[in-house]
Amino acid sequence: MKAIFKKEFRGYFQGIIGWLFLALFLAFAGIYIYVDNILNGYPYFEVVLQPLSMVLAFMIPMVTMRFMAEEKKQKTDQLLLTSGVPAEKIIAGKLLASFALLGIAMAVLCPVPLGLALFGKINFITAYGAIFAFFLMGCAYLTIGAFVSCTTEHQILAAILSYALIFFTLLSEGIGSLFETDSTTAFVTFFILILAGVFGIHMLLRNKWITGVAALVAEGGLILVKIIKPALLEGKVAELFGAFALTGKMNNFILGVFDLGGAVYYLSIIVLFYFLSVQVVKNSGRN
Numbered sequence: 001m002k003a004i005f006k007k008e009f010r011g012y013f014q015g016i017i018g019w020l021f022l023a024l025f026l027a028f029a030g031i032y033i034y035v036d037n038i039l040n041g042y043p044y045f046e047v048v049l050q051p052l053s054m055v056l057a058f059m060i061p062m063v064t065m066r067f068m069a070e071e072k073k074q075k076t077d078q079l080l081l082t083s084g085v086p087a088e089k090i091i092a093g094k095l096l097a098s099f100a101l102l103g104i105a106m107a108v109l110c111p112v113p114l115g116l117a118l119f120g121k122i123n124f125i126t127a128y129g130a131i132f133a134f135f136l137m138g139c140a141y142l143t144i145g146a147f148v149s150c151t152t153e154h155q156i157l158a159a160i161l162s163y164a165l166i167f168f169t170l171l172s173e174g175i176g177s178l179f180e181t182d183s184t185t186a187f188v189t190f191f192i193l194i195l196a197g198v199f200g201i202h203m204l205l206r207n208k209w210i211t212g213v214a215a216l217v218a219e220g221g222l223i224l225v226k227i228i229k230p231a232l233l234e235g236k237v238a239e240l241f242g243a244f245a246l247t248g249k250m251n252n253f254i255l256g257v258f259d260l261g262g263a264v265y266y267l268s269i270i271v272l273f274y275f276l277s278v279q280v281v282k283n284s285g286r287n
Contacts, residue, residue, distance in 0.1 A: 004085070004093030005100075012063075012101050021063055025105045028055045033112060043120045045113045046130035046254045053247045056138055057170060061162035063098055064145030065155045068281065087281040091146070091274060098142045106135050126256040133253040136266035137246055141166065143273040150280040169246050176241025186233035187226045190240075194218045 012018030032048040113127040144165060149158040168175075179185055198218065202211040225232055242248070249266065252259035 001085075001089040001093040001096075004090060005096050008094050008097035009100055012097070017063060017066075018101055021059060021101060022105055022108075024059060025052075025056065026108055028052060029105075029109060037116055041120075043116070043122060045116055045122060045127045046256075049130050049134045049250065050254055053134060053137060053250055054170070056134075057141055057166050057247065058163070060138075060141045060145045060166060061159040063101065064142060064149050064162060065159040067094055067098070067146045067149035067158070068277075069149045069153050069155045069158045087278045091150075091277045091281060095143060095146055095274065098146070099139050102135065102138045102142065106131060106138075123256065125258075126253075129256075129258050130250070130253040133250055133259070133262060133266070136263060136270075137250060140246055140266045140269040140273075143270045143277070147273040147277045147280070150277045169244050172241045172244040173238075173248060176238035179237040179241075181235040181238070183226065183230035183233040186235075186237050187222065187230070189237050190222055190233070191219065193240075194222065 012021075029048065029052055032051055033045075036042045036048055037045060109131065110128075113122050113124055116122050117124075145158075145162040148162045148165060149155075152158050152161070179189065194215070198211055198215040201214055202208070246266075246269070249259070249262040252262055
């Protein structure tokens with residue numbers, strides 16, 4: 001895993017991707033800091049991270065599009081898998097390299113609140129809590145982009161699909177608000193989403209038993225809820241779509257509240273998509 005991490009991290013800077021990512025990210029950060037904190041004299045560094053999170057979200061595919069897509073295209077993924085290195089370590093090494101790239105960008109931003117403190121009062125707990133949450137959010141987006149790259153051997157397609165998925169997370173709260181709040185709408189929506197999820201599990205694991213049990217438990221549970229206590233489903237579609245809004249979890253941190261639930265949410269996203277990426281890579285190795 002250490003060798004893979006070094007190779008991937010070095011690769012970011014042997015090409016243009018790493019330098020371009022850092023240059024663009026820090027350029028936008030500098031603009032927001034100048035406008036909000038210096039020009040307008042706003043004494044809250046954390047507000048810079050709100051628009052910067054949108055910038056980061058749209059820069060992620062640039063970093064992750066070649067995560068495994070390039071390996072698949074050049075057939076080097078099979079060499080990695082047959083070399084005795086477990087898929088878990090391959091994905092972990094590559095992910096840690098991308099996390100380290102983001103970590104460099106965040107490390108450059110860390111002294112900014114200290115510099116701003118020379119000109120006014122800064123709430124360091126809020127500022128660095130928001131930086132911490134921002135880093136976790138970025139890692140979550142990187143893991144999602146990595147998963148998408150694992151599903152295809154075309155970098156451009158990986159980038160397009162990552163942009164589509166990221167765009168969905170940015171609009172998910174608005175999409176959820178379009179649905180009716182009654183239990184019937186929720187039942188139909190969840191029924192379709194469960195079918196889609198079970199199909200995705202089947203495509204990843206290729207195991208009919210696991211797929212069948214997952215479908216039976218999920219759909220059966222949904223039907224029981226609809227029959228026994230349908231009120232539990234009311235308004236849940238909006239809540240479900242709201243759960244996909246990654247940037248929305250930053251709000252509490254920006255407002256000065258250390259949201260432990262938000263931190264756990266980001267870590268859960270990282271673990272989930274790491275697991276899915278490993279399963280995809282393992283499955284491709286069997287074919």
